[in-house]
Amino acid sequence: xxxxxxxxxxxxxxxxxxxxxxxxxxxxxxxxxxxxxxxxxxxxxxxxxxxxxxxxxxxxxxxxxxxxxxxxxxxxxxxxxxxxxxxxxxxxxxxxxxxxxxxxxxxxxxxxxxxxxxxxxxxxxxxxxxxxxxxxxxxxxxxxxxx
Amino acid sequence: xxxxxxxxxxxxxxxxxxxxxxxxxxxxxxxxxxxxxxxxxxxxxxxxxxxxxxxxxxxxxxxxxxxxxxxxxxxxxxxxxxxxxxxxxxxxxxxxxxxxxxxxxxxxxxxxxxxxxxxxxxxxxxxxxxxxxxxxxxxxxxxxxxxxxxxxxxxxxxxxxxxxxxxxxxxxxxxxxxxxxx
Numbered sequence: 001x002x003x004x005x006x007x008x009x010x011x012x013x014x015x016x017x018x019x020x021x022x023x024x025x026x027x028x029x030x031x032x033x034x035x036x037x038x039x040x041x042x043x044x045x046x047x048x049x050x051x052x053x054x055x056x057x058x059x060x061x062x063x064x065x066x067x068x069x070x071x072x073x074x075x076x077x078x079x080x081x082x083x084x085x086x087x088x089x090x091x092x093x094x095x096x097x098x099x100x101x102x103x104x105x106x107x108x109x110x111x112x113x114x115x116x117x118x119x120x121x122x123x124x125x126x127x128x129x130x131x132x133x134x135x136x137x138x139x140x141x142x143x144x145x146x147x
Numbered sequence: 148x149x150x151x152x153x154x155x156x157x158x159x160x161x162x163x164x165x166x167x168x169x170x171x172x173x174x175x176x177x178x179x180x181x182x183x184x185x186x187x188x189x190x191x192x193x194x195x196x197x198x199x200x201x202x203x204x205x206x207x208x209x210x211x212x213x214x215x216x217x218x219x220x221x222x223x224x225x226x227x228x229x230x231x232x233x234x235x236x237x238x239x240x241x242x243x244x245x246x247x248x249x250x251x252x253x254x255x256x257x258x259x260x261x262x263x264x265x266x267x268x269x270x271x272x273x274x275x276x277x278x279x280x281x282x283x284x285x286x287x288x289x290x291x292x293x294x295x296x297x298x299x300x301x302x303x304x305x306x307x308x309x310x311x312x313x314x315x316x317x318x319x320x321x322x323x324x325x326x327x328x329x
Contacts, residue, residue: 003261028261029261076329095316099316099319099320102312102320103320103323103324103327104327104329105324105329109311128261128262129270131261132260132262132267132270135260136220136271138274139274139277139278141321142274142277142278142281142321144310144312144317144320144321145310145311145312146310146311146312147311
């Protein structure tokens, strides 16, 4: 049986959404990608698709209407959603921002890469590690990564 | 009031398994503790159905292809608890333990778990470090000694390479999450 990771992405920038989709297409592990345009759409989707929730959600930190941290807080305070893995990406690479975001409950903090090959590389590592947690029954609370 | 309980895990497992298999209408026979024979071969879709039925009871079907991977992982876990595992050569240890050529094992492993054996061992070690850091009763020096790192610096750099964080920052994040009750 082939392993497929269900991925969700919330980003208001169309170009970024396209790049992410392309990058996921090119990595070895099979992924199923759903994209939404902002945080409000994301939360609506998660609340209405409770039977097939994504394994991991990638959130842009800066989005209109509802930003990445607000989504993260909503996800972590919902009984139905709090178990989901969340990766937040942002242009900032300040150690303080990284730590604060992880403390809020993000599993992964991604310093957004500037070029496509690096994006592909980063997403590949995140999905690979996520899969290891899934396959090997590792303690999900300790899935904390900065990349 | 507190009641002390005792249970027979074997019996529980067997009864659950029998009940679920009967429910699915399959003709079967239990062979010892962890194996069943089915009268008819199952289609892939039927295996999937059975898998999901049993998984809700915490019972996992080990598909043949994955059995070797399962055994490799088990052997690695055992190895990590050995006192002097640093002196063990992984390839020798695994091929002896599983009676199989290491290159074959390495290929099967990489193909089905998307990770090389060497990387898997590093990940497992880092997970152990995390667990020990959070248990809070050992210093980093002690942890690096127990897990056979040559020094704290070696432990910290491997930890940072895998998680992107230093052990201290990792610990602080988890502690602050606890304070926030996340």
